[in-house]
Amino acid sequence: MIPLLQVENLTKHFVTRQGTVQAVDDVSLSIGEGETVGLVGESGCGKSTLGRMIVRLLEPTSGTITLQGKEVAHLRGEASKRFRRRVQLIFQDPFTSLNPRSTVGRILEEPLIVHRLGGRDERRAQVEELLRRVGLSPGAADQFPHEFSGGQRQRIGIARALALSPELIVCDEPVSALDVSIQAQVLNLLSSLKRQTGIAYLFISHDLSVIRYIADRIIVMYLGKIVEVAGHDSLWDRPLHPYTQALMAAVPLPDPQAARSRERVVLEGDLPSPVSPPSGCRFRTRCPHAVDRCAREEPALREVVGGRFVACHLVTAGDGPTDIGPGGPPPPAA
Amino acid sequence: MSGVAPPLLEVRALETRFSTEAGLVHAVDGLSFSVNKGDSLALVGESGCGKSVTALSILRLVPDPPGRVAGGEILFEGYDLLKLSRRDMRRIRGGEMSMIFQDPMTSLNPVLTIGDQISEAIRTHESVSRRSAWRRCVELLELVRIPDPHRRVHDYPHRLSGGMRQRAMIAMAVACAPKLLIADEPTTALDVTIQAQVLGLLDRLKRELGMTVLLITHDLGVVAEWANRVVVMYAGNKVEEGRVDELFAQPLHPYTQGLLGAIPQAGRVHYTNARLHEISGTVPNLIDPPARCRFAERCAKAIDICHREYPAPFRPAAGREVSCFVAERDLA
Numbered sequence: 001m002i003p004l005l006q007v008e009n010l011t012k013h014f015v016t017r018q019g020t021v022q023a024v025d026d027v028s029l030s031i032g033e034g035e036t037v038g039l040v041g042e043s044g045c046g047k048s049t050l051g052r053m054i055v056r057l058l059e060p061t062s063g064t065i066t067l068q069g070k071e072v073a074h075l076r077g078e079a080s081k082r083f084r085r086r087v088q089l090i091f092q093d094p095f096t097s098l099n100p101r102s103t104v105g106r107i108l109e110e111p112l113i114v115h116r117l118g119g120r121d122e123r124r125a126q127v128e129e130l131l132r133r134v135g136l137s138p139g140a141a142d143q144f145p146h147e148f149s150g151g152q153r154q155r156i157g158i159a160r161a162l163a164l165s166p167e168l169i170v171c172d173e174p175v176s177a178l179d180v181s182i183q184a185q186v187l188n189l190l191s192s193l194k195r196q197t198g199i200a201y202l203f204i205s206h207d208l209s210v211i212r213y214i215a216d217r218i219i220v221m222y223l224g225k226i227v228e229v230a231g232h233d234s235l236w237d238r239p240l241h242p243y244t245q246a247l248m249a250a251v252p253l254p255d256p257q258a259a260r261s262r263e264r265v266v267l268e269g270d271l272p273s274p275v276s277p278p279s280g281c282r283f284r285t286r287c288p289h290a291v292d293r294c295a296r297e298e299p300a301l302r303e304v305v306g307g308r309f310v311a312c313h314l315v316t317a318g319d320g321p322t323d324i325g326p327g328g329p330p331p332p333a334a
Numbered sequence: 335m336s337g338v339a340p341p342l343l344e345v346r347a348l349e350t351r352f353s354t355e356a357g358l359v360h361a362v363d364g365l366s367f368s369v370n371k372g373d374s375l376a377l378v379g380e381s382g383c384g385k386s387v388t389a390l391s392i393l394r395l396v397p398d399p400p401g402r403v404a405g406g407e408i409l410f411e412g413y414d415l416l417k418l419s420r421r422d423m424r425r426i427r428g429g430e431m432s433m434i435f436q437d438p439m440t441s442l443n444p445v446l447t448i449g450d451q452i453s454e455a456i457r458t459h460e461s462v463s464r465r466s467a468w469r470r471c472v473e474l475l476e477l478v479r480i481p482d483p484h485r486r487v488h489d490y491p492h493r494l495s496g497g498m499r500q501r502a503m504i505a506m507a508v509a510c511a512p513k514l515l516i517a518d519e520p521t522t523a524l525d526v527t528i529q530a531q532v533l534g535l536l537d538r539l540k541r542e543l544g545m546t547v548l549l550i551t552h553d554l555g556v557v558a559e560w561a562n563r564v565v566v567m568y569a570g571n572k573v574e575e576g577r578v579d580e581l582f583a584q585p586l587h588p589y590t591q592g593l594l595g596a597i598p599q600a601g602r603v604h605y606t607n608a609r610l611h612e613i614s615g616t617v618p619n620l621i622d623p624p625a626r627c628r629f630a631e632r633c634a635k636a637i638d639i640c641h642r643e644y645p646a647p648f649r650p651a652a653g654r655e656v657s658c659f660v661a662e663r664d665l666a
Contacts, residue, residue, distance in 0.1 A: 251526055254594060
């Protein structure tokens with residue numbers, strides 16, 4: 001089966017005055033139809049850059065992106081427009097991503113106009129339907145974005161992404177700006193939309209507990225590289241990469257007893273500069289287990305057990321439980 | 335303890351208001367709580383609940399106008415800070431009591447080196463020579479584990495990473511060995527692995543310097559990991575208070591229960607098997623709020639009286655408090 005989206009050896013370099021930033025470096029991944037892939041990592045790991053390349057807001061430096069087997073990274077004109085109908089984006093900031101001078105109705109209608117879908121009355125009806133699906137009243141169509149709270153605005157952003165019935169929505173930190181009670185509303189909405197429509201998500205977040213809740217399969221990135229790919233349960237039960245382990249240990253648990261009893265792995269130091277990443281394994285400068293080999297040789301992302309990929313010299317085959325996400329195995333490691 | 339020794343800080347019926355074009359916002363409305371010596375107290379709540387305004391009120395840093403502390407007392411070691419002269423308050427601020435903020439980039443002066451800023455803080459409060467203040471700076475940077483402190487002391491803030499800047503802020507805040515450190519969302523702008531470092535640092539400094547810390551946060555995970563006592567705020571009021579393990583094991587207020595249910599926990603909750611608990615609706619408008627439970631309109635458990643009266647604090651056990659008619663009825 002061909003995955004819905006396949007990314008191979010994708011690289012994005014930004015040239016700055018300080019040097020070339022390797023924001024995303026040789027990343028391969030796939031997203032199955034109806035699958036939710038969670039992309040997690042800290043600031044500067046390249047997760048947003050990767051998301052932006054997938055929705056074609058950024059041109060990759062090299063590598064390929066295919067949607068159902070068709071190359072899409074360099075589409076132009078009409079072909080590019082057709083691509084937009086199938087892949088949409090939800091932004092982090094519900095304040096800056098909606099035009100303050102347009103009514104909500106106009107914001108939701110715009111994609112339909114651009115893609116010449118339906119007549120005036122049909123579009124109106126569809127806007128109403130979109131508002132209903134995201135839990136807003138039809139009256140919202142005549143209001144302006146500033147009349148809504150952050151959570152409601154994020155619902156408007158979701159409705160806009162749904163307008164063209166895409167097959168994949170890239171959600172870039174969609175709940176990070178929201179309070180926890182509102183965050184829960186949006187996460188519930190995204191999961192029920194998925195159940196209704198079978199839409200696939202690439203869900204990008206720095207928050208491992210949010211990713212753990214929403215994703216079928218989880219990809220962990222560090223400094224432009226994928227370090228681990230695993231099903232949601234197996235990642236939680238047994239993180240294999242030392243970075244994933246540290247990341248999980250650092251997530252504050254809202255449970256004092258569990259928090260006290262778990263092992264404390266506090267990473268030393270800061271993220272190295274992406275302009276001159278460490279030789280070999282990029283995590284080695286902060287890794288508590290690093291050995292000589294880690295500085296000399298870059299670890300490839302290898303499958304250690306069905307569907308479980310790790311880029312670490314110290315993890316050997318057979319270290320993880322069997323687990324294949326619903327989207328099938330990800331592409332072979334480069 | 336709290337029955338014997340007087341608290342280090344006691345906030346009584348604090349009212350802080352802001353005048354806006356739309357009307358008078360009651361940002362903090364009759365808040366009372368105390369911080370005992372040695373406490374790691376967390377003040378937790380969502381945006382707009384008044385937690386940061388509380389911190390600013392304690393330090394008398396509420397921008398006036400438009401803000402004003404309209405009522406109440408803030409007793410620090412028995413003295414009412416609201417009655418102190420500006421000069422005395424300046425001596426306390428940065429001396430016996432100091433504060434760190436969420437964003438170290440905007441709270442550090444970009445045109446002064448780290449060393450200049452920290453030694454200025456020291457020399458404001460103590461009559462020491464420039465040279466010995468500078469020496470103290472290096473020691474302080476060492477204390478907060480900034481690598482290479484002799485070199486870093488000459489750096490400007492923009493040369494430091496976010497985590498390092500927050501360490502420098504902390505070094506400045508503890509320069510005069512304050513009795514109370516107020517930390518307003520000190521880790522919110524940081525990555526989780528850096529957050530863990532900074533929380534660990536606060537813990538260590540607390541022990542080594544014998545400090546008391548009031549931590550302001552929206553993150554219940556941080557509360558559970560770090561604090562020993564917690565005050566939960568909602569819409570300018572305290573809704574619940576308790577020891578951390580008690581409060582998380584048995585949250586009494588429906589708002590606290592809702593908040594805890596809304597977090598995707600580390601358990602087996604996955605979208606395929608569980609919906610997250612939602613708190614319906616949004617926070618109420620704090621312009622001339624009515625005298626009744628502020629949470630009532632979002633509360634699934636609300637009964638008649640909740641919509642008519644303001645619930646008085648109910649204390650089921652020592653150090654435990656909840657302001658909720660339903661919780662009080664169920665516990666009585």
